[in-house]
Amino acid sequence: MIVLQNIITGISVGGLYALYALGIAVVYGVAGIINFAHGYFIAFAAYVVLALAGVPVILSILGALVAGVAIAVATERGVFQFARGADPGTLLVLAFAVALAIKSLLTLVAGSDTVSTSFGSNLAKPLQIGGLSIVWIDLVTIIVAGVMLGGLALLLNRTPVGVQLRAAAQDFTMARLVGVRSNRVMMVAFAVSGLLAGVGGLLLVVRSGTLTPTSGLQPVLIAFVAVVIGGLGSLSGAVAGGFLLGGTTVALQVLLPENIQPYRDAILYTLVIVILTFRPQGLLPSANERSRV
Amino acid sequence: MNSRHNPLIGGLKAAAPTAGIVVPLAVLVALVSLGDQAMADAGIGALVDMVMAVGLFTFWGISGVLSFGHIAFVSIGAYTSALLTIPLTTRAFVLPALPKFLANTETSFVMATIVAAVVAAAFSALVAIPMMRLSGDAAGIASFALLIVVLNVTSNWTQLTGGLGTLTGVPTDLTLWGAYACAAVVIIAAAVYGRSRSGRRLRASREDEVAAQAVGVKVHRERRVAFVLSGAMMGVAGSMYAHWLGSFGPTDFYMDLTFLIVVMLIIGGLRSLLGAVVGAIIVSVLVWVLARWESGQPVAFLSIPLPLGFSDLVLAVVLVLILLRRPDGLTRSRELSWPSRKRRLQEAANAEVAERELA
Numbered sequence: 001m002i003v004l005q006n007i008i009t010g011i012s013v014g015g016l017y018a019l020y021a022l023g024i025a026v027v028y029g030v031a032g033i034i035n036f037a038h039g040y041f042i043a044f045a046a047y048v049v050l051a052l053a054g055v056p057v058i059l060s061i062l063g064a065l066v067a068g069v070a071i072a073v074a075t076e077r078g079v080f081q082f083a084r085g086a087d088p089g090t091l092l093v094l095a096f097a098v099a100l101a102i103k104s105l106l107t108l109v110a111g112s113d114t115v116s117t118s119f120g121s122n123l124a125k126p127l128q129i130g131g132l133s134i135v136w137i138d139l140v141t142i143i144v145a146g147v148m149l150g151g152l153a154l155l156l157n158r159t160p161v162g163v164q165l166r167a168a169a170q171d172f173t174m175a176r177l178v179g180v181r182s183n184r185v186m187m188v189a190f191a192v193s194g195l196l197a198g199v200g201g202l203l204l205v206v207r208s209g210t211l212t213p214t215s216g217l218q219p220v221l222i223a224f225v226a227v228v229i230g231g232l233g234s235l236s237g238a239v240a241g242g243f244l245l246g247g248t249t250v251a252l253q254v255l256l257p258e259n260i261q262p263y264r265d266a267i268l269y270t271l272v273i274v275i276l277t278f279r280p281q282g283l284l285p286s287a288n289e290r291s292r293v
Numbered sequence: 294m295n296s297r298h299n300p301l302i303g304g305l306k307a308a309a310p311t312a313g314i315v316v317p318l319a320v321l322v323a324l325v326s327l328g329d330q331a332m333a334d335a336g337i338g339a340l341v342d343m344v345m346a347v348g349l350f351t352f353w354g355i356s357g358v359l360s361f362g363h364i365a366f367v368s369i370g371a372y373t374s375a376l377l378t379i380p381l382t383t384r385a386f387v388l389p390a391l392p393k394f395l396a397n398t399e400t401s402f403v404m405a406t407i408v409a410a411v412v413a414a415a416f417s418a419l420v421a422i423p424m425m426r427l428s429g430d431a432a433g434i435a436s437f438a439l440l441i442v443v444l445n446v447t448s449n450w451t452q453l454t455g456g457l458g459t460l461t462g463v464p465t466d467l468t469l470w471g472a473y474a475c476a477a478v479v480i481i482a483a484a485v486y487g488r489s490r491s492g493r494r495l496r497a498s499r500e501d502e503v504a505a506q507a508v509g510v511k512v513h514r515e516r517r518v519a520f521v522l523s524g525a526m527m528g529v530a531g532s533m534y535a536h537w538l539g540s541f542g543p544t545d546f547y548m549d550l551t552f553l554i555v556v557m558l559i560i561g562g563l564r565s566l567l568g569a570v571v572g573a574i575i576v577s578v579l580v581w582v583l584a585r586w587e588s589g590q591p592v593a594f595l596s597i598p599l600p601l602g603f604s605d606l607v608l609a610v611v612l613v614l615i616l617l618r619r620p621d622g623l624t625r626s627r628e629l630s631w632p633s634r635k636r637r638l639q640e641a642a643n644a645e646v647a648e649r650e651l652a
Binding site for chain 1: 357359361423424426427429430431433434435437438439441442445446448449548552555556559600601602603605606608609610612613616617620
């Protein structure tokens with residue numbers, strides 16, 4: 001029973017991480033930007049949920065999604081649009097700068113103190129099924145992640161814009177040559193990542209109940225790791241990486257001896273460096289990411 | 294051509310750009326020393342940050358491989374220095390569980406700084422083994438991972454670091470001129486390395502990695518050399534940081550400081566030593582002025598009330614603008630040099646080539 005319970009927790013955490021990672025992977029695939037600001041898109045959406053305290057839940061949810069998409073698209077239009085073709089280092093530093101800008105905006109508006117909310121706090125109650133005790137939010141996370149992943153798969157495989165997106169991710173120049181409009185496809189990529197950030201923000205608020213302007217850091221670091229494990233530029237890899245990381249995190253939590261427990265993150269991120277050393281393109285790289293020299 | 298054969302002239306020519314940084318910096322420091330104690334403290338802080346910027350330049354600027362993880366070495370330098378210099382009586386109180394040899398050794402600032410540099414260099418040598426094989430995006434992510442690993446360990450190794458709380462009791466004996474001396478040593482070291490064989494090879498690999506390898510440059514080895522040297526510089530900066538503030542915690546050495554130093558380096562000009570120094574000065578002054586306004590104090594009798602967090606926003610916007618409009622920074626990543634006929638001719642020729650390539 002305990003094992004089954006841990007597996008469910010693992011799937012739920014993994015689903016959350018997969019959503020974080022997908023947001024990074026969608027943008028990386030098309031624009032080649034490791035979007036450090038993605039975590040702060042999430043934090044921004046989460047703050048909007050807080051600001052909308054008191055309105056019907058459905059409006060809060062809508063507000064978070066709109067906020068995520070809006071900030072992501074604004075970032076693309078306002079900053080990244082002007083840096084097409086810059087080298088990866090410059091793009092990463094640029095994303096770093098955007099992250100700080102969003103963080104300081106949040107500090108300016110909401111202050112740097114921790115704020116707490118009761119939004120969705122009734123989801124923290126456990127649900128008893130036989131001997132199993134599952135927290136509602138874990139169940140909700142699994143369902144939401146499933147819906148998002150399914151929806152994204154449909155979008156990418158069944159709609160013209162999704163096909164264009166995948167084409168641009170595979171070979172940007174070639175896609176442009178056959179008539180894919182680059183600005184539009186970039187905006188769609190950022191909008192999708194913003195939508196994922198909005199969902200991530202909602203789940204973040206409900207799961208933690210508290211927020212600070214730096215709340216965006218943890219999700220983006222998790223997403224980095226998941227994307228690296230899964231292979232940069234590969235969407236299915238990002239999902240696999242998210243679930244693998246979520247599972248590993250929960251497993252380490254359960255299996256590590258008490259006195260090593262605090263060093264879980266150190267172990268996890270050392271593993272990341274080791275993986276990168278032997279597989280710089282990730283464990284499951286997409287075909288076009290292999291070295292071409 | 295003469296300079297090739299006459300070591301004296303060659304040496305002077307090599308030393309001139311460095312003197313052009315170190316001497317004006319001394320004048321600036323002398324000006325700051327005329328102010329009050331708060332002014333001197335701000336000046337020391339700026340010099341500490343400058344050492345970090347120069348240390349980061351020594352790796353990132355010369356090799357072209359980005360790193361967000363260098364602040365980890367600052368952390369290690371700070372803790373090493375603190376463990377050697379907190380007075381023994383205080384130490385038994387703040388860190389009761391220290392191993393014996395650490396509980397009974399007390400050294401001067403200079404000695405502690407040297408040890409901090411060595412420890413940070415040793416750690417960076419260890420880290421360099423896997424990390425120097427990476428470049429581009431993978432290098433960026435791995436360097437974040439390094440920062441997180443060190444933060445996680447310093448936050449939890451309570452026996453050695455006092456844990457997540459603030460470690461207090463480090464003597465605040467770093468004077469303005471002491472900080473200047475450290476900065477000058479680090480700047481000269483960076484300049485000497487930049488002109489050394491290894492530095493030049495590394496620069497070649499930055500411009501074109503494949504071509505550099507083709508002419509026999511062992512890129513990974515040269516990167517390791519620069520990484521260890523810059524690690525040592527970060528260790529020096531850490532020791533200075535500890536003796537500047539007297540107390541610090543693990544989270545001092547995380548994203549905020551990383552961001553500040555990256556901003557300094559890029560605003561000044563990523564690929565030149567002059568850029569690192571100029572960027573550190575400009576950003577320090579900017580942050581100081583904005584911080585005073587945020588806290589309601591006047592600067593030059595001018596008081597503009599700013600909300601908290603405003604200076605970060607300014608830094609972020611300036612960084613974005615520099616990256617988009619002037620990616621080589623305010624100095625255009627150039628070093629100081631004597632004006633000479635030969636160089637003017639060379640520059641004219643370069644411009645012509647560039648024009649022809651465009652046409």
